[in-house]
Amino acid sequence: MATELIVKTSAATPKKTAVLVLLAPEGLKLGPMATGVVDAGGLDLGRLSKAGGFTGRPGTDLVVISPEGIDADRLVVVGTGATPRKADAPAARRFLDCGAAVVRRLTAARASRAAVVLDTPDFDVRAVGDFVAGMKLRHYQFDKYRKKSPDDDTGPEPPKRLTVTVHVPDKRAADQAIADRDAVTHGVLLARDLVNEPANALGPVEFAAAADKLADLGVEVETLTESQLRRRGMGALLAVAAGSGRPARVVVMQWRGGPKKNPPVAFVGKGVVFDTGGISIKPARSMEEMKGDMGGAAAVTGLMKTLALRKAKLNAVGVIGLVENMPDGNATRPGDIVTSMSGQTIEIVNTDAEGRLVLADALWYTRERFAPQAMINLATLTGAIMVALGTEYAGLFSNDDKLAQWLTEAGEVSGDKVWRMPLSTAFDKLINSRFADMKNVGARWGGASTAAQFLKRFVRDVPWAHLDIAGTAFGGPPTETNQSWASGFGVALLDRLVRDHYEG
Numbered sequence: 001m002a003t004e005l006i007v008k009t010s011a012a013t014p015k016k017t018a019v020l021v022l023l024a025p026e027g028l029k030l031g032p033m034a035t036g037v038v039d040a041g042g043l044d045l046g047r048l049s050k051a052g053g054f055t056g057r058p059g060t061d062l063v064v065i066s067p068e069g070i071d072a073d074r075l076v077v078v079g080t081g082a083t084p085r086k087a088d089a090p091a092a093r094r095f096l097d098c099g100a101a102v103v104r105r106l107t108a109a110r111a112s113r114a115a116v117v118l119d120t121p122d123f124d125v126r127a128v129g130d131f132v133a134g135m136k137l138r139h140y141q142f143d144k145y146r147k148k149s150p151d152d153d154t155g156p157e158p159p160k161r162l163t164v165t166v167h168v169p170d171k172r173a174a175d176q177a178i179a180d181r182d183a184v185t186h187g188v189l190l191a192r193d194l195v196n197e198p199a200n201a202l203g204p205v206e207f208a209a210a211a212d213k214l215a216d217l218g219v220e221v222e223t224l225t226e227s228q229l230r231r232r233g234m235g236a237l238l239a240v241a242a243g244s245g246r247p248a249r250v251v252v253m254q255w256r257g258g259p260k261k262n263p264p265v266a267f268v269g270k271g272v273v274f275d276t277g278g279i280s281i282k283p284a285r286s287m288e289e290m291k292g293d294m295g296g297a298a299a300v301t302g303l304m305k306t307l308a309l310r311k312a313k314l315n316a317v318g319v320i321g322l323v324e325n326m327p328d329g330n331a332t333r334p335g336d337i338v339t340s341m342s343g344q345t346i347e348i349v350n351t352d353a354e355g356r357l358v359l360a361d362a363l364w365y366t367r368e369r370f371a372p373q374a375m376i377n378l379a380t381l382t383g384a385i386m387v388a389l390g391t392e393y394a395g396l397f398s399n400d401d402k403l404a405q406w407l408t409e410a411g412e413v414s415g416d417k418v419w420r421m422p423l424s425t426a427f428d429k430l431i432n433s434r435f436a437d438m439k440n441v442g443a444r445w446g447g448a449s450t451a452a453q454f455l456k457r458f459v460r461d462v463p464w465a466h467l468d469i470a471g472t473a474f475g476g477p478p479t480e481t482n483q484s485w486a487s488g489f490g491v492a493l494l495d496r497l498v499r500d501h502y503e504g
Helices: 032-040 045-052 091-108 125-139 171-196 204-217 226-231 235-241 287-292 295-309 355-370 383-389 401-414 425-430 447-456 491-501
Strands: 004-010 017-025 061-065 072-081 113-117 161-167 220-224 249-256 265-275 315-325 336-339 345-348 374-379 394-398 418-420 464-468
Touching: 004 125, 004 171, 017 032, 017 091, 032 113, 045 061, 072 091, 091 113, 091 125, 091 161, 125 161, 125 171, 171 295, 171 491, 204 220, 204 249, 204 265, 204 295, 204 315, 226 235, 235 315, 235 336, 235 355, 249 295, 265 287, 265 295, 265 355, 295 315, 295 374, 295 491, 315 355, 345 355, 355 374, 355 447, 374 401, 383 394, 383 447, 394 401, 394 447, 401 418, 401 464, 401 491, 425 447, 447 464
Parallel strands: 004 161, 017 072, 017 113, 113 161, 265 315, 265 374, 374 464, 394 418
Antiparallel strands: 061 072, 220 249, 249 315, 336 345, 394 464
16 A cells, blocks of 8 residues: 655765755755765756756755756755754754655655755754654555555556665764654654544554553553552543443553662553543534544653653653543433542533543552652643644643743754643632532633643642643644644654653
């Protein structure tokens, strides 16, 4: 079905290939290897660029068919944009997008072989890792259930594989950079795969089995069954699963890469594999998208894979609560009161505000068992955050200014952007209940903040951040590096946070 992408590296000058790609920044100043290729072909790049209106802007390219003196069927010069200043967007995003643009061009040309010369004047070996990551992220397709390619009736069959050789000044350093960046890419792609899976194929038990495969990478994986959750008093989480014929699971993933005495950094994910809304049932329109309501759990699982692949030097724990929210005769009703693992009681006034119930027990369990130095949870939690921030930013709520700042900075570097939203005791008043310690929904306004304020009651004094990724985990407009419905949002963000502040 999909064309397989194979990436190689070489320090030699490119030889015969179907497509030869050069990278050019604005101003068209090439690196030494690329300059040698152009000179060998006797090409006047300035004249050709002027004739083609090519300036080196990002996402643009110049195509020369059968260039004389160059042993390639076509030469493609791809723009990388202006060299970023310190205050500009990070260079990582620049080369990510450039790698994606190259794959876009090669796929459209149905190429089977290509060579890329990557030695721009502002070359940094890390750019090779970002460039290759951009290629792989763009190339990703979730087509395991397709029996027929959409291209079958629209043109020649795509090649079975596309082999791209990236020519660099230092092959060994480039290979190391690619391996390091590949760890993040593999984590993102795992998260995308999980979110894209249909709910009939990926229930709580199947999700737990997918997470269990991380044991092959050295992650310690433990799955708590429904009876174990009941014995631990996870009444809030189990209330969500009450109407489903599929049993709930909590999966605990531990990576021990730091000194034994160091407390872990904890990542907690909402894993509602399908959300009908329960008795408070959702409208039918677009309900099929609720297979993605486990985007937080997918991101945590992808992150744990990334940390294991790159042998991260810290202790980390990932905890995901896996349930299905369905209506039946056993389902939780609006007005029911349940007791959470913390002992606090919750009046469930809306069964469609289920994610916070799952996280309440998952957060408390993580805090009690692991005493982490920090906790970050991710959840496709509220439509309200989409009204506020759209699909470009995830909502960030935190009880710790330093952690909030670190996450904001990590978002700018990784491209998984976050925007801090308010917490306040004023929101506490909106979730106080007449009949229990709290209710799971506040008033009509400030829904993202009242949801976050609810979660805050289950973390006590641990430095904590809640990321509401309802607008960023799936369904956003396609980008240069993601043509998939699922984005894998959160993996690169949290890996960047770990690298900058919790390792070493």
